[in-house]
Amino acid sequence: MSVAVLGAGAFGTALAITIARGGTPVTLWARSATHAEEMANTRQNSRRLPGVELPENVTVTAEIGAMSANTLLLAIPMQQIAGFLAKNGHRFASGAIVACCKGVDLETGLGPTATISAACPGAVSAILTGPSFAIDIARGLPTALTLACRDEAAARRLQSTLSTETLRLYRTTDTTGAELGGALKNVIAIACGVTIGAGLGESARAAVMTRGFAEMQRLARQLGAQPETLSGLSGFGDLALTCTSEKSRNFSFGLALGRAETFDAGKTVEGAATARAVARLARQNVAEMPITSVVASVLENRITIREAVEALLSRPLKEE
Numbered sequence: 378m379s380v381a382v383l384g385a386g387a388f389g390t391a392l393a394i395t396i397a398r399g400g401t402p403v404t405l406w407a408r409s410a411t412h413a414e415e416m417a418n419t420r421q422n423s424r425r426l427p428g429v430e431l432p433e434n435v436t437v438t439a440e441i442g443a444m445s446a447n448t449l450l451l452a453i454p455m456q457q458i459a460g461f462l463a464k465n466g467h468r469f470a471s472g473a474i475v476a477c478c479k480g481v482d483l484e485t486g487l488g489p490t491a492t493i494s495a496a497c498p499g500a501v502s503a504i505l506t507g508p509s510f511a512i513d514i515a516r517g518l519p520t521a522l523t524l525a526c527r528d529e530a531a532a533r534r535l536q537s538t539l540s541t542e543t544l545r546l547y548r549t550t551d552t553t554g555a556e557l558g559g560a561l562k563n564v565i566a567i568a569c570g571v572t573i574g575a576g577l578g579e580s581a582r583a584a585v586m587t588r589g590f591a592e593m594q595r596l597a598r599q600l601g602a603q604p605e606t607l608s609g610l611s612g613f614g615d616l617a618l619t620c621t622s623e624k625s626r627n628f629s630f631g632l633a634l635g636r637a638e639t640f641d642a643g644k645t646v647e648g649a650a651t652a653r654a655v656a657r658l659a660r661q662n663v664a665e666m667p668i669t670s671v672v673a674s675v676l677e678n679r680i681t682i683r684e685a686v687e688a689l690l691s692r693p694l695k696e697e
């Protein structure tokens with residue numbers, strides 16, 4: 378069994394570390410040659426996971442041509458996947474490609490596995506998603522994630538290849554549910570961050586999380602997901618983690634927005650693009666998504682935070 382990780386950001390590096398600790402050799406690809414060299418020399422990814430050592434059986438490279446493995450983990454941000462695969466997908470025509478990202482492509486409206494399948498139709502596409510901060514995985518803290526793949530046999534194989542002593546994977550064939558849970562919770566986490574940042578209180582945050590979960594389930598059901606998937610690790614689990622921790626970039630981004638502070642533009646905040654992609658679906662009447670819609674409007678500077686709160690509070694009273 379060989380595993381390769383494309384993308385030496387926080388998540389890709391953490392996955393490479395935990396899988397390698399379990400004894401499987403891993404090749405980790407970084408797009409920058411300088412970064413790859415730095416990691417190979419210092420045996421750590423000081424840009425993303427400072428202080429965590431790369432096991433000996435992690436090989437770091439910037440040579441995309443050197444990346445051949447029957448299991449490839451694609452750990453680059455959602456909005457970059459289509460472009461990356463348009464350029465490099467021919468190299469990965471068969472085998473399994475596991476998306477390790479959360480979001481909806483702004484241009485196509487597709488999720489990670491459909492984006493992979495469109496570029497690499499001969500490959501098996503899967504997604505690894507759920508509640509986990511990269512640093513927790515890298516430190517070997519206990520973590521549980523969802524591995525989703527439509528092909529049941531491939532799902533079982535990937536589950537066993539990628540589970541480690543500390544990273545426990547649950548499997549499902551419901552890729553739609555798993556990827557929508559991961560994508561949509563980031564938008565709700567931004568809304569929760571704004572709520573706390575603007576001083577609206579923890580009770581309001583609980584309301585946003587709960588009503589946010591209701592709209593996540595509504596859209597997912599409409600798009601054919603199984604309700605249990607949304608209640609699992611990739612949906613409720615990740616929502617709970619991301620909406621309550623300042624370690625989350627989506628939550629922290631919202632927090633800064635609510636406080637009218639600036640936020641480091643170099644950080645990956647997947648929920649920002651996802652909010653806009655999903656608000657489009659709401660406008661096409663696919664499902665009612667009031668919180669996601671106001672997050673998108675705030676990010677596009679069409680309304681202020683005060684107007685967003687007023688819009689949510691003045692909605693007609695209804696049955697829960």
Ligand SMILES: NC(=O)C1=CN([C@@H]2O[C@H](COP(=O)(O)OP(=O)(O)OC[C@H]3O[C@@H](n4cnc5c(N)ncnc54)[C@H](O)[C@@H]3O)[C@@H](O)[C@H]2O)C=CC1
Nearest residue numbers: 384385386387388389408453457477478479509510511645
């Ligand atoms: N950091 C975390 O705790 C977790 C992150 N994720 C997901 O993992 C995905 C990646 O996030 P992180 O690793 O945290 O982000 P990051 O910002 O740490 O790393 C992103 C990596 O992608 C590379 N990259 C960006 N554009 C690229 C392109 N066009 N071609 C090739 N490489 C490119 C960057 O060089 C960087 O190494 C996101 O979808 C995120 O939601 C999921 C669970 C946990």
Ligand SMILES: O=C(CO)COP(=O)(O)O
Nearest residue numbers: 507508509625626627628
């Ligand atoms: O997805 C994550 C936790 O499961 C990481 O959250 P952020 O991308 O908001 O940092």
